[in-house]
Amino acid sequence: MARLRQVALDAAAAGLFVFPVRAGAKIPAFHGDTRCRRRGVCAEGHHVWEQRATRDRVQIRRWWSNTTRWNVGVACGPSGLVVIDLDVSTEPIHAWGGATTGREVLDQLAARHGDTPLRTYAVRTPTDGEHLYFRVPEGLQLRNTIGGHGHSLGPLIDTRAGGGFVVGAGSVRPEGAYQVAEHGRVAELPTWLATLLAPPPVPSPQATPTKGLSTKRANAYIAAIQADELDKVECAQAGTRQITLLDAARVFGQLVGGGELDADNAYAALLGAAEAHIGVAGFTRAEAERTIARGMAFGMRAPRTIDRGTGTHVHEM
Numbered sequence: 001m002a003r004l005r006q007v008a009l010d011a012a013a014a015g016l017f018v019f020p021v022r023a024g025a026k027i028p029a030f031h032g033d034t035r036c037r038r039r040g041v042c043a044e045g046h047h048v049w050e051q052r053a054t055r056d057r058v059q060i061r062r063w064w065s066n067t068t069r070w071n072v073g074v075a076c077g078p079s080g081l082v083v084i085d086l087d088v089s090t091e092p093i094h095a096w097g098g099a100t101t102g103r104e105v106l107d108q109l110a111a112r113h114g115d116t117p118l119r120t121y122a123v124r125t126p127t128d129g130e131h132l133y134f135r136v137p138e139g140l141q142l143r144n145t146i147g148g149h150g151h152s153l154g155p156l157i158d159t160r161a162g163g164g165f166v167v168g169a170g171s172v173r174p175e176g177a178y179q180v181a182e183h184g185r186v187a188e189l190p191t192w193l194a195t196l197l198a199p200p201p202v203p204s205p206q207a208t209p210t211k212g213l214s215t216k217r218a219n220a221y222i223a224a225i226q227a228d229e230l231d232k233v234e235c236a237q238a239g240t241r242q243i244t245l246l247d248a249a250r251v252f253g254q255l256v257g258g259g260e261l262d263a264d265n266a267y268a269a270l271l272g273a274a275e276a277h278i279g280v281a282g283f284t285r286a287e288a289e290r291t292i293a294r295g296m297a298f299g300m301r302a303p304r305t306i307d308r309g310t311g312t313h314v315h316e317m
């Protein structure tokens with residue numbers, strides 16, 4: 001559609017590296033490694049969305065033809081961006097003064113660091129979330145974080161940087177549109193935030209033990225990953241079951257994003273594993289479903305593929 005093509009061209013003109021995202025889903029529109037035919041852009045090896053994201057107007061016009069209606073993905077790493085993804089919750093978070101939005105948590109964090117509420121280019125998401133765009137200071141390498149987890153800023157706040165993407169303003173989902181909430185320039189990431197987001201001293205290595213597995217071995221490998229995660233969920237103690245479920249859903253989401261797993265099957269498997277906890281010590285089905293959806297959505301934005309040599313499927317892009 002011409003409108004989304006213009007959205008993509010405008011984003012590129014503003015300096016963002018863009019790529020097509022499937023309409024209605026936060027999944028890149030490219031073929032995954034499993035379906036790669038090692039030709040074209042992948043002639044020298046499979047290229048993932050982060051490598052293919054571009055500001056090239058010719059390429060953008062090719063992707064957003066008159067017959068395609070892709071949403072506009074913004075690759076944070078290549079764009080030199082960190083995007084703070086602020087969520088909303090129906091339950092007040094007592095540790096943060098009863099906050100129900102990531103924005104409130106972020107404002108409190110800013111105040112603690114002697115800063116005023118942050119202002120920068122921002123996009124409102126169809127689910128009432130907010131994406132705050134910041135330029136990453138020169139020389140700093142940031143990766144994604146997930147709210148309330150490990151190296152994160154706080155509850156209801158995820159961040160997308162290298163390895164992450166966001167759906168840009170002007171894109172549309174069944175729930176509604178992504179709209180600019182605050183116009184103007186993308187501000188530089190404040191130093192206090194950069195310090196909080198800087199990678200830990202011992203970064204986990206990006207291991208690639210799966211290079212060039214045969215299809216059979218790759219499938220066994222994927223099955224083992226799933227079984228391991230589902231086991232962890234089933235065996236989780238009451239105190240850690242939600243975090244364990246969120247982690248498992250993230251891992252499944254990454255494989256869904258990479259085209260390795262079917263989203264519905266992944267969701268069903270996770271819910272099946274969570275079943276043992278539902279109704280125990282106050283854990284509800286709604287909570288399980290919400291946790292799975294959230295973890296999968298996060299994982300899908302960092303797609304993971306298993307290299308199993310040249311596939312035989314025809315692909316679109």
Ligand SMILES: [Zn+2]
Pocket residue numbers: 031032033035036037038042045046047
């Ligand atoms: Zn490929």
